[in-house]
Amino acid sequence: xxxxxxxxxxxxxxxxxxxxxxxxxxxxxxxxxxxxxxxxxxxxxxxxxxxxxxxxxxxxxxxxxxxxxxxxxxxxxxxxxxxxxxxxxxxxxxxxxxxxxxxxxxxxxxxxxxx
Amino acid sequence: xxxxxxxxxxxxxxxxxxxxxxxxxxxxxxxxxxxxxxxxxxxxxxxxxxxxxxxxxxxxxxxxxxxxxxxxxxxxxxxxxxxxxxxxxxxxxxxxxxxxxxxxxxxxxxxxx
Numbered sequence: 070x071x072x073x074x075x076x077x078x079x080x081x082x083x084x085x086x087x088x089x090x091x092x093x094x095x096x097x098x099x100x101x102x103x104x105x106x107x108x109x110x111x112x113x114x115x116x117x118x119x120x121x122x123x124x125x126x127x128x129x130x131x132x133x134x135x136x137x138x139x140x141x142x143x144x145x146x147x148x149x150x151x152x153x154x155x156x157x158x159x160x161x162x163x164x165x166x167x168x169x170x171x172x173x174x175x176x177x178x179x180x181x182x183x184x
Numbered sequence: 185x186x187x188x189x190x191x192x193x194x195x196x197x198x199x200x201x202x203x204x205x206x207x208x209x210x211x212x213x214x215x216x217x218x219x220x221x222x223x224x225x226x227x228x229x230x231x232x233x234x235x236x237x238x239x240x241x242x243x244x245x246x247x248x249x250x251x252x253x254x255x256x257x258x259x260x261x262x263x264x265x266x267x268x269x270x271x272x273x274x275x276x277x278x279x280x281x282x283x284x285x286x287x288x289x290x291x292x293x294x295x296x297x
Contacts, residue, residue, distance in 0.1 A: 075226075078224065100284075102284070102285065102286075104286075110290075111274055111288040111289065111290050111291050112227065112274070112276075112286075112288045113288070114285045114286065114287070117284075117285065157226065157227065159227075159286075161284060171217075171229065171232060171242075172229075172284065172286060174219075174226050174227040174228075174229075175226060176224065176225060176226035177226045177227075
């Protein structure tokens with residue numbers, strides 16, 4: 070069945086260092102979304118990537134979608150304490166998934182930032 | 185708009201007891217979902233609905249039932265709670281189409297003793 074793998078599971082960085090989390094799917098994705106969950110909170114949508122090779126930026130965050138639409142990454146430049154949380158990728162299957170609205174979530178990367 | 189709301193926020197059950205979690209959304213979304221979140225396991229889909237009166241099984245449906253009698257509400261039922269169902273439950277909704285951003289509720293923390 071559809072699987073979305075995400076690594077690493079945990080990442081501890083000092084404030085100012087960069088951070089990257091990677092997402093890989095066993096099958097081609099129609100699109101991929103990224104969510105952030107602050108400690109004690111709920112997941113909040115960050116961005117969606119649809120096109121092969123697409124790159125999008127949000128201030129210090131850079132999101133990429135692989136050429137084969139099977140992998141994605143989120144890179145944060147110069148982390149800040151406000152970046153603390155768990156980052157999830159979630160993909161929509163390339164076949165019927167997009168019409169059914171079902172997302173396949175990775176297990177998330179928990180980011181800790183030391184001041 | 186309140187977005188997605190969930191009741192209750194916290195609940196403690198004894199093994200074998202039953203309960204219903206209520207999710208409500210005021211965004212007129214067609215799709216609604218129930219997830220559970222356990223440490224290190226991410227978000228796992230329990231059941232989902234693509235419209236009023238329709239439901240479908242997700243990744244971990246056993247031990248749960250759902251109903252979508254009204255478009256704005258999605259109920260998750262536990263008929264006979266087990267300690268393995270101790271978790272944080274999130275409801276989410278989205279609109280059909282190419283852009284499927286999911287809006288999550290604040291969650292319900294359930295403990296089964």
